[in-house]
Amino acid sequence: MSATVTRLVEIRGLKVAFDGVQVLHGIDLDIAKGEAVGLVGESGCGKSVTWLAALGLLPGKASVAGSVKIQGQEFLGAPRAALEQIRGGRVAMIFQDPSSSLNPVLTIGRQIAEALSIHRGLRGEAAKVEAWRLMDMVGIPDVRRRFDLYPHEFSGGQCQRLMIAMALAGEPDLLIADEPTTALDATIQAQILDLLISLRAETGMATVFISHDLGAVSQVCERVCVMYAGRIVEEGTVAELFADPRHPYTRGLFDAIPSIDGPRQRLIPIAGTVPDPRRLPKGCSFSPRCSRAAEACGQELPPLVSIGRGRRLACCRPVPSAAITAETRCRIAEGMAR
Numbered sequence: 001m002s003a004t005v006t007r008l009v010e011i012r013g014l015k016v017a018f019d020g021v022q023v024l025h026g027i028d029l030d031i032a033k034g035e036a037v038g039l040v041g042e043s044g045c046g047k048s049v050t051w052l053a054a055l056g057l058l059p060g061k062a063s064v065a066g067s068v069k070i071q072g073q074e075f076l077g078a079p080r081a082a083l084e085q086i087r088g089g090r091v092a093m094i095f096q097d098p099s100s101s102l103n104p105v106l107t108i109g110r111q112i113a114e115a116l117s118i119h120r121g122l123r124g125e126a127a128k129v130e131a132w133r134l135m136d137m138v139g140i141p142d143v144r145r146r147f148d149l150y151p152h153e154f155s156g157g158q159c160q161r162l163m164i165a166m167a168l169a170g171e172p173d174l175l176i177a178d179e180p181t182t183a184l185d186a187t188i189q190a191q192i193l194d195l196l197i198s199l200r201a202e203t204g205m206a207t208v209f210i211s212h213d214l215g216a217v218s219q220v221c222e223r224v225c226v227m228y229a230g231r232i233v234e235e236g237t238v239a240e241l242f243a244d245p246r247h248p249y250t251r252g253l254f255d256a257i258p259s260i261d262g263p264r265q266r267l268i269p270i271a272g273t274v275p276d277p278r279r280l281p282k283g284c285s286f287s288p289r290c291s292r293a294a295e296a297c298g299q300e301l302p303p304l305v306s307i308g309r310g311r312r313l314a315c316c317r318p319v320p321s322a323a324i325t326a327e328t329r330c331r332i333a334e335g336m337a338r
């Protein structure tokens with residue numbers, strides 16, 4: 001975990017339930033200033049809910065407990081006005097489908113200018129000039145003309161760039177990018193990843209990158225948290241985790257990366273599916289799918305414990321370090337290089 005002095009976000013014991021069904025079981029997570037952290041795991045593991053809960057964006061039926069401090073200020077249960085001031089300002093979030101977040105009946109320029117007015121008090125010509133600068137910064141060509149276009153006049157990749165421009169309007173300390181490239185084709189995905197990397201270098205903002213794609217995470221992030229069934233099960237720097245994944249689930253995610261090397265290497269999907277939060281198995285939630293599970297794994301829930309500086313693991317029978325096969329290493333290297 002990061003030193004207190006550089007801590008931007010401190011999440012402790014974050015729990016979420018919908019209609020009495022618990023989907024998040026006590027997340028502890030720190031983000032340091034300027035750091036890029038990836039959250040990976042299969043669909044339904046709780047990656048999005050973690051951040052929607054942290055930012056007070058879940059629907060009213062959700063019950064949320066724990067503590068979320070951003071720059072030392074408690075976020076959970078804070079008055080609505082305080083939340084709104086921080087959201088979109090010091091903390092911004094972008095989503096998978098930019099077209100659903102952009103207003104189709106307002107020009108792009110007006111939407112960015114509005115964000116600048118709310119978060120930085122800019123109006124008129126000053127807002128326009130700053131909007132041009134932001135559009136240019138995210139790689140939109142011919143910004144003066146395009147300022148007056150509507151969202152449908154931009155491609156999917158450009159709409160994601162524009163969403164990022166709007167997110168930057170509040171000069172955020174933290175950008176949460178929830179599957180920002182999933183809806184885009186491979187070439188555009190790579191361009192958006194490059195953009196996120198260069199913007200972080202330029203602005204110094206911290207980034208949380210939520211993704212199924214371990215390769216993309218390795219490009220954008222320094223640290224990764226692997227989530228399963230509403231819990232963090234493994235955490236480490238990209239270098240450590242990719243060289244030595246200890247949780248059988250993390251290892252399974254690596255084995256399930258499609259190989260670009262054709263049929264010579266088989267993709268090995270993780271057997272079974274993420275459990276329904278209403279019917280979580282006893283003990284370790286991953287144990288019914290785990291090839292290493294022993295009897296004890298179905299009895300006791302392994303706590304998330306530190307196994308080294310910045311490294312955490314929740315597993316009774318971790319993969320021995322030496323057990324990573326050459327084939328898995330090859331997949332990992334391919335994933336990182338992509």
Ligand SMILES: Nc1ncnc2c1ncn2[C@@H]1O[C@H](COP(=O)(O)OP(=O)(O)OP(=O)(O)O)[C@@H](O)[C@H]1O
Pocket residue numbers: 018023041042043044045046047048049050059277
């Ligand atoms: N509004 C909601 N009402 C009820 N259950 C919800 C709601 N939002 C999320 N959930 C449940 O919470 C759990 C975690 O969902 P979440 O969206 O965080 O998963 P995820 O890991 O982000 O998956 P994906 O990659 O598909 O977005 C899932 O079981 C999901 O069905």
